[in-house]
Amino acid sequence: MRASVGTLMHAWRSVALVMLLAAVHGGASAQGDAKRGAYLTKAAGCVGCHTEAKKDATPYAGGRALKTSFGTFYGPNITPHPSAGLGRWSEADFVRALRLGLRPDGAHYFPAFPYPSFTRINDADLRDLWAHLRTLPASARPSQAHDLKFPFGWRFLVVGWKWLFFSPGPYSADQKQTPVLQRGAYLVEALGHCGECHTSRNFLGGPKRDRPLAGAAKGPEGDRVPNLTPAKLKKWNDAELKSFLQTGLTPEGDVAAETMGEVIRNTTGELTPDDLVAMIGYLRALPPIADEPDAK
Numbered sequence: 001m002r003a004s005v006g007t008l009m010h011a012w013r014s015v016a017l018v019m020l021l022a023a024v025h026g027g028a029s030a031q032g033d034a035k036r037g038a039y040l041t042k043a044a045g046c047v048g049c050h051t052e053a054k055k056d057a058t059p060y061a062g063g064r065a066l067k068t069s070f071g072t073f074y075g076p077n078i079t080p081h082p083s084a085g086l087g088r089w090s091e092a093d094f095v096r097a098l099r100l101g102l103r104p105d106g107a108h109y110f111p112a113f114p115y116p117s118f119t120r121i122n123d124a125d126l127r128d129l130w131a132h133l134r135t136l137p138a139s140a141r142p143s144q145a146h147d148l149k150f151p152f153g154w155r156f157l158v159v160g161w162k163w164l165f166f167s168p169g170p171y172s173a174d175q176k177q178t179p180v181l182q183r184g185a186y187l188v189e190a191l192g193h194c195g196e197c198h199t200s201r202n203f204l205g206g207p208k209r210d211r212p213l214a215g216a217a218k219g220p221e222g223d224r225v226p227n228l229t230p231a232k233l234k235k236w237n238d239a240e241l242k243s244f245l246q247t248g249l250t251p252e253g254d255v256a257a258e259t260m261g262e263v264i265r266n267t268t269g270e271l272t273p274d275d276l277v278a279m280i281g282y283l284r285a286l287p288p289i290a291d292e293p294d295a296k
């Protein structure tokens with residue numbers, strides 16, 4: 001009897017030890033890779049919206065004004081500063097923000113933060129993004145309040161918007177496609193959030209689901225945003241398109257307008273050659289959709 005209790009105790013201790021080791025080991029292996037995360041911030045263009053548009057601004061310390069028809073949003077400070085930034089956040093808080101558009105206190109983010117696209121980012125990439133953000137120097141620059149027109153400043157209205165237009169969940173690859181096209185889809189739809197500007201919106205600011213990436217007569221800055229489906233983009237060959245996405249120069253020698261110029265500087269111009277090829281391959285494979293008629 002005594003022996004069996006002793007054996008049981010011993011067995012229990014071994015189990016406990018194994019569980020403890022598994023937890024510690026699991027924690028260690030679940031650590032994101034900050035270096036991969038740095039590349040992912042580029043593929044997602046995080047820096048633009050979270051850095052003031054002035055010389056020598058601290059990257060990710062917030063203050064970038066984003067003018068929209070609902071008012072002006074200011075990208076917040078997302079450096080690890082304990083009070084001004086995300087210093088007190090857990091990885092789970094970060095995942096919830098990007099996947100579900102929820103603040104740690106449960107309030108809803110405005111979709112000017114492109115979480116309707118970022119929700120498609122997979123778990124491993126979210127962890128790596130978070131690991132990279134943790135390595136940034138903390139900045140004490142306070143985040144600014146948004147300056148929104150009545151009644152768009154009411155966060156609870158976002159609940160209705162999300163109900164209508166937001167479908168959370170990571171990107172699920174179309175297994176019938178080649179790995180290159182799957183990668184291209186992920187880069188365009190999840191990280192690159194190209195549709196945030198290249199898909200037109202209805203009067204509630206919801207993307208028109210029947211016109212994905214087919215351009216908008218009136219984009220974020222009020223100008224036309226071009227159609228990325230083959231209906232229009234066939235005017236350029238792959239080399240021309242690649243050169244545009246790297247340099248912002250068109251085959252005609254024109255320079256991309258600043259809205260896209262920034263995307264090229266921060267995002268497409270920073271992609272690896274393989275990723276750029278994958279992105280172009282995906283755009284080429286989109287169903288062609290004709291331009292939207294000009295807005296009145």
Ligand code: HEC
Nearest residue numbers: 044045046049073074075076078097108109110112113114
């Ligand atoms: C198009 C502009 C834009 C891009 C690109 C963008 N963000 Fe943001 N982000 C915002 C805005 C605006 C908010 C504030 C939303 C609100 O207050 O409801 C925000 C909020 C956040 C928050 C919540 C901060 C807080 O204090 O609650 C996090 C975290 C965040 N962004 C991380 C990221 C990461 C990581 C990326 C890249 C993967 C990224 N953002 C790309 C505009 C952007």
Ligand code: HEC
Nearest residue numbers: 192193194196197219224225226255256257259260263268
């Ligand atoms: C912040 C808004 C915004 C985002 C995000 C954005 N674009 Fe653009 N894009 C524009 C605007 C505006 C233009 C028009 C530029 C001009 O007229 O010079 C443009 C032009 C282009 C063009 C040139 C098309 C043509 O027919 O002239 C391509 C190609 C393109 N974008 C690809 C992309 C890809 C790929 C992504 C995602 C990685 C992306 N864009 C993300 C706003 C955006």
